[in-house]
Amino acid sequence: MADLPFLPYGRQNIDEDDIAAVVQVLRSDYLTTGPASAQFDEKLAQAVGAKHAIGCANGTAALHMAALALALGPGDCVIVPAITFTATANAARFVGAQVEFADVDPHNGLMRVEDARAAITRAQSKGWKVRALFPVHLAGQVCDMAGLAQLAREHDLTIVEDACHAIGGIFDGHRVGDGTFSAMAVFSFHPVKTVAMGEGGAVVTNDDALAQKLRDLRSHGITRDAARFRRPDLAFDADGKTNPWHYEMLDLGFNYRLSDIACALGLSQLTKLPAFVARRARLVARYDRLLAPLAPLLFPTNRQPRQNPGWHLYVALVDFPALGRSRTQLMESLRARGVGTQVHYIPVPHQPYYVDLYGRPDLPGTEAYFQHCLSLPLYPGLSDDDQDRVVDALFQELRP
Numbered sequence: 001m002a003d004l005p006f007l008p009y010g011r012q013n014i015d016e017d018d019i020a021a022v023v024q025v026l027r028s029d030y031l032t033t034g035p036a037s038a039q040f041d042e043k044l045a046q047a048v049g050a051k052h053a054i055g056c057a058n059g060t061a062a063l064h065m066a067a068l069a070l071a072l073g074p075g076d077c078v079i080v081p082a083i084t085f086t087a088t089a090n091a092a093r094f095v096g097a098q099v100e101f102a103d104v105d106p107h108n109g110l111m112r113v114e115d116a117r118a119a120i121t122r123a124q125s126k127g128w129k130v131r132a133l134f135p136v137h138l139a140g141q142v143c144d145m146a147g148l149a150q151l152a153r154e155h156d157l158t159i160v161e162d163a164c165h166a167i168g169g170i171f172d173g174h175r176v177g178d179g180t181f182s183a184m185a186v187f188s189f190h191p192v193k194t195v196a197m198g199e200g201g202a203v204v205t206n207d208d209a210l211a212q213k214l215r216d217l218r219s220h221g222i223t224r225d226a227a228r229f230r231r232p233d234l235a236f237d238a239d240g241k242t243n244p245w246h247y248e249m250l251d252l253g254f255n256y257r258l259s260d261i262a263c264a265l266g267l268s269q270l271t272k273l274p275a276f277v278a279r280r281a282r283l284v285a286r287y288d289r290l291l292a293p294l295a296p297l298l299f300p301t302n303r304q305p306r307q308n309p310g311w312h313l314y315v316a317l318v319d320f321p322a323l324g325r326s327r328t329q330l331m332e333s334l335r336a337r338g339v340g341t342q343v344h345y346i347p348v349p350h351q352p353y354y355v356d357l358y359g360r361p362d363l364p365g366t367e368a369y370f371q372h373c374l375s376l377p378l379y380p381g382l383s384d385d386d387q388d389r390v391v392d393a394l395f396q397e398l399r400p
């Protein structure tokens with residue numbers, strides 16, 4: 001067993017054609033802002049069924065741009081589930097907005113409609129103006145977007161889906177990111193996510209005005225579009241011709257662009273998205289079947305109705321007190337058997353930065369989920385044999 005490879009909880013799947021695509025860009029004239037960048041935006045929009053995709057440096061930058069595009073700021077509040085990666089909440093803080101953490105379903109970590117509604121009430125009682133919901137499709141399962149969209153209409157809120165886990169998923173017949181239930185959706189292309197670019201992210205939207213804002217924010221707030229110039233005295237020469245060197249910075253923006261090197265990898269990876277999603281779904285079904293005898297010590301998460309998830313994580317819920325061992329003890333024993341596991345996530349309101357800001361909220365669903373969750377290896381390169389090793393290791397540890 002010692003010479004079998006270690007199985008991490010997640011990893012990228014890079015083939016020779018991905019490598020060839022990157023090398024081709026390296027030999028080309030443009031390492032950034034070239035044809036691969038434009039093509040990546042176009043192909044990503046097609047892949048998720050959105051009108052616009054704005055590729056950017058990473059998922060965190062995408063969330064930041066979404067918050068800026070909505071003009072969120074001090075006095076405003078965003079509802080964020082307590083179980084997510086810190087970046088979802090941080091995006092609100094980047095622009096000076098408050099975060100109200102919503103509780104989650106203890107059985108799968110997803111923010112329910114009633115969780116969001118309770119968080120709205122709490123935020124309002126603090127005098128904050130609730131302006132947006134940032135639901136997180138944890139592990140790839142999609143929140144009840146029809147229900148959240150209804151709640152958002154009742155309270156005049158904008159929805160930004162943090163879909164970093166969920167590319168390739170389908171809810172109620174709609175692809176995640178197609179804009180049916182939200183103003184914007186955000187993706188990450190970090191190597192553990194389903195599509196890998198090293199670092200990368202995107203915002204997708206069907207709204208032309210938001211798309212223009214997002215493109216401006218991605219690149220310094222600068223435009224070369226003559227129709228938008230506000231300094232005709234500088235833009236045009238005496239004959240009324242546009243000065244070829246002219247550009248205008250219309251607003252404060254960032255350099256959140258993607259390189260063409262990353263976009264070449266992303267384009268190549270996107271062609272495999274259906275295969276990645278199918279392989280992940282097969283592995284999830286196989287875990288469900290093979291691990292079923294470990295109940296009630298170990299359960300899969302509750303499944304959301306009306307969807308085919310684009311799975312990112314396989315989260316098992318383990319009853320550690322009944323097992324008589326801590327999560328750390330189990331993780332170390334599995335590691336010794338060559339199996340990597342992880343915890344997704346430490347509740348964001350537990351982070352010292354947020355405790356200093358808001359104290360410790362009482363979120364029972366969040367605490368219950370956090371006490372039980374353990375992510376098992378899940379990635380397209382995990383073979384059935386590898387998965388059998390994970391299952392064997394769990395049987396040996398849980399049913400010695």
Ligand SMILES: *Cc1c(COP(=O)(O)O)cnc(C)c1O
Pocket residue numbers: 058059060061084085087088136162164165187188189190200201
């Ligand atoms: C990965 C992730 C992010 C941030 O993406 P980066 O590309 O790492 O910046 C945000 N939200 C969630 C839920 C994520 O999993």
